[in-house]
Amino acid sequence: MVRVGALDRKILRDAWHIRGQILACALVVAGGINSFVSLSSVNRTLAASQAAFYESNRFADVFAGAVRAPEPVARALADLPGVAALETRINVRVNLDVPGLAEPARGRLVSLPRERAGGLNALHLSRGRMPAPLSQDEVLASEAFALANRLEPGDAIRAVMNGHYQRLVVVGVAISPEFIYALGPGQLVPDNRRYGVLWMDRKGLEKAYDMEGAFNDVVARVGPGASIPAVLDGMDRVLAPWGGVGAYDREDQLSHRFLSDEIAQNATMARVTPTIFLAVGAFLLYTILTRLVQMQRAQVGLLKAFGYSGAELALHYLKLALIISLAGAALGVASGLPFAHHMLALYAEYYFFPMSPGGETARVSLAGVALAVASAALGAVPAALRAARLPPAESMRPEAPPRFHAGALERWGLRRALGPAGRMLVRHLVRRPLRFAANVGGIAVAVSLLVMMTAMLDGVRYLMDWQFNVVQRDDLQVVLAEPRSRAALDEFRALRGVLEAEPVRLVPARLRHGHHMKRGVLYGLDADPNLRRVVGENGRAWPLPEEGVLLTAIFARRLGVEAGDTLDVEVMEGRRPRAGLLVTGIVDEPIGYAAYASRATVNRLMGEGDVLTGAWLRVDAAERERLFATLKAMPQVAGANLRDASWEQFRAMIDRSVGIMITVNLLFAWIIAFGLVYNGARIALSERGYELATLRVLGFTQREAAGLLLGEQAVVTAAGLPAGLALGLALTLYFVWMLTTQLWRMPLVLTGANLVGAMAAVAFAAAASGGAVAWRLRHLDLVGALKARE
Amino acid sequence: MTAVPSPARATPADREPVFRMRDVSKVYHVGDVEVVALREVSLELYAGEFVVLLGPSGSGKSTLLNLLGGLDTPTRGEVDYRDHALSEGGEERLTRFRREHVGFVFQFYNLIPSLTAAENVALVTEIAGSPLDPREALDLVGLAERADHFPAQLSGGEQQRVAIARAVAKRPDVLLCDEPTGALDVETGRRVLEVLDRVNRELGTITAVITHNASIAAMGDRVIRMSSGRIVGIESNAARLPASELAW
Secondary structure, eight states, rough: OOOOOEEEEHHHHHHTHHHHHHHHHHHHHHHHHHHHHHHHHHHHHHHHHHHHHHHHOOOOEEEEEEEEEEETTTHHHHSSTTEEEEEEEEEEEEEOOOTTSSSSSSEEEEESSSEEEEEOOOEEEEEEOOOTTSSSSSSEEEHHHHHTTTOOOEEEEEEEEETEEEEEEEEEEEEHHHHHHHOOOSSSSSOOTTTEEEEEOHHHHHHHHHTEEEEEEEEEEEEEOOHHHHHHHHHHHHGGGOOOOOOOEEGGHHHHHHHHHHHHHHHHHHHHHHHHHHHHHHHHHHHHHHHHHTTHHHHHHHHHHHTTOOHHHHHHHHHHHHHHHHHHHHHHHHHHHHHHHHHHHHHHTTOOOOOOOTTTHHHHHHHHHHHHHHHHHHHHHHHHHHHHOOHHHHHHHHOOOOOOOOOHHHIIIHHHEEEEHHHHHHHHHHHHHHHHHHHHHHHHHHHHHHHHHHHHHHHEEEEEIIIIIBOOOOOOOEEEEEEEETTTHHHHHHHTTTTEEEEEEEEEEEETTTTTTEEEEEEEEESSSBBOBBBTTOBBBOOOSSSSEEHHHHHHHHHHHOOTOEEEEOOOOOTTTTEEEEEEEOOOOOOEEEEEEHHHHHHHHHHHSSSEEEEEEEEGGGGGHHHHHHHHTTTTTEEEEEHHHHHHHHHHHHHHHHHHHHHHHHHHHHHHHHHHHHHHHHHHHHHHHHHHHHHHHHOOOOHHHHHHHHHHHHHHHHHHHHHHHHHHHHHHHHHHHHHHOSOOOOOOOOOOOHHHHHHHHHHHHHHHHHHHHHGGGGGOOOHHHHHHOO | OOOOOOOOOOSOTTSSSEEEEEEEEEEEEEEEEEEEEEEEEEEEETTTEEEEOOTTTTSHHHHHHHHHTTSSSSSEEEEETTTGGGOOOHHHHHHHHHHHEEEEEOOOOOTTSSOOOOHHHHHTTTTTOOOOOOOHHHHHOOOOTTOOOGGGGGOOHHHHHHHHHHTTOOOOOOEEEEEETTTTOOHHHHHHHHHHHHHHHOOOOEEEESOOOOGGGGGEEEEEEEEETTEEEEEEEESOOOGOOOOO
């Protein structure tokens, strides 16, 4: 049974008396706990679900491909030291004709393990059944692809398999640890309508591709303590005679890379955002409690005279902090959990794997409550100690009048420029420099949160605009099923509706420099390309060197390469030629690991003639539909990426997450700004109510008195806004650095609209909360000012 | 019963009253309790006079002063300042009235701690019509040399004199002082009263002083005694005693 003693009743009534400030502080704490609970539980759920799915479905550690290796080679691979389990597969690119889609879709057709029950990268069947053994027309469709195209078991699609049209019946829908995030070649954002993964019986696939008794793909798990580089080397060696295209580990596995990067970024946010909030919350609590103790000096003295100990009084004030932090934690958890749920739902649209929050939400919620209490204690303890240390006799006397002096600023001549009101303001600020600085810092934090968040969104938009409007000026990217001679380009040019066609020779390659090695794509482009250009950060298009390569900055940094160095290029295709190429320039492109050379250079490296693997087309909009139909029917065309479709896809993804991100961050920034200014003004009113009432008696209008009261908050806000821009820049730089993954380099984009908007939003919140306090001036007790002494 | 003042020598019958209160009552509600602070009080104040309000706590002196100073409005009855009806004034009109015509002196000085003596005075002169120079006002209370001191650097009596300088610097028509010596020792209190006397004589400001201290009565033109919300007596002094000669 809880007995509420008189002292506890006092603190409850004290809390009720300053409920506005308590609410403001609790909201800030709630913001911190909301972000902690939502981000952490999303993060833990993603990480735990990833680990669980990888484990239960035996996600491979190592991946390798070859042109065609006879099955017995598998034995040699499995015998490599460190390999614990190994599986061979048929894995081919395929062109798909999806009902209701004008342009051809692309996909990957992967063989099911011979032993259906076991196997690496095991599938999780979510609907339907497995394809019948030996069947050549039954497939499983990836959940993402099925969902985007509304495919249900029983539906049929057409595929161009080995140059022939084949009707495939979707008998089931599945997810795989290998394709949690499915990104088609050339895509920057998943387009699940136009790219999908299908699985088929091994025998059926062998027949369709003349691969009986052979394989072209290997996945393996390594044993504990095995050296992955050694396994990769071994596999390369074994597969080299069979057209091996290079083994790689999870780090280079696209789906894993994206998901892991996402989890890592999320973890950063889960640390930074709550820290900011809880620091502001602790500061607010410190000011509230310090003021309360100061106002209640006489009461503290009285209680001590009655025999209460310092510890009891400290505890008394700590209870108020406990009330605030628990209220904030409750609100934060209650709002954070649904928000986490919403975020996970958003993730589920792009990442396909079983996400089960499990015990994580309960653990994170408890941790959130503990965090709220701990951060509150940080702010509350110094104030509580002050109460504990007040000598009883002294605390019964009113506090000595505060001492002021004319500061250095005034001696420099500010004095003449300021009226008495201005001087009051300056002296109040100068008298408590730490409080002033902390308030300014808080406002700056609110501004910086908005600046950073908007900069991130603008950065992604910039990146995409760069990719789709500056670098790529095509309408359509056509990928050939295999390298073809220049005649193929002439064929494209001859097609009705094609206005311009530009060839490309793409080869996957390993680039080495010193002890660094990284896989990437080597582009062979026209000497002075127009539809797919190589553009540096300053907007200058680079001509392709006659000899040598241009390297993206992100690639160059990873390899430790500078212009003038020679790069060891090993092509992972065909005869796998290897040669040294001179790096003639570093291009500050934000996206990806790419090396650019002239097509002639690549052709020469490959020891082939005038050959291309694809083309960029500019097409007549009126002829688009017809052109798609024609391209779909061309067996040599392996696929087509539509610029508009990619752009649309990207915009849809951004728009879906932007709305909620902006709302949440704006809310967060407002809560911080409101909490700080409201609390600051309330404390100023409490400290100077007597003074203001005196001025009102002397004939100052309400507006003039409000001006004096809020002047301080106005100065704090005015100083905080530009400081917020500086902090925003720092925070943005930090996030740019944190969010630069192996695949992207986040650009730093700070627009005037962002900076002005962030300041305006915070100024608005500050003005609103200041107004709320100024309204209280109506109730100032003017008569009381004549009599009462604080 | 209403006490009607008899015209005193210092307030010749041919003079127009500056303040006129007629049948003024003031009722406060404190929680569920109704407190009658003033009961049908009528009073007139004349230009240049020095009035001392005497009475025990709760007799209604402060309420009377607040009504005269435009800090409050009566529940019933009328308060007029020249041709302004203060009883009908809205908050804005009352603020303007205080700003233009009234000087207040408080028991606890109520100086702004972050402003120097001169700046405390300037606070008021800056919003007044034709004020004294702040230095001049401080000179009047004998504190010209302390002009740049902050309140924390001044004694209680000095602070109260700054408060008086602040009150008179706007050349108010009336100076209202609520227990101006209440927080001061005898000697300091006497000096403060001397300043009030001097301001009244030199500037001709109507001065009303509330006090518990009956010995101060001798320095007023008229002494108004109050009890239980009523004026129970008004005496006129044949001659005003200088503050220095008051028997404390």
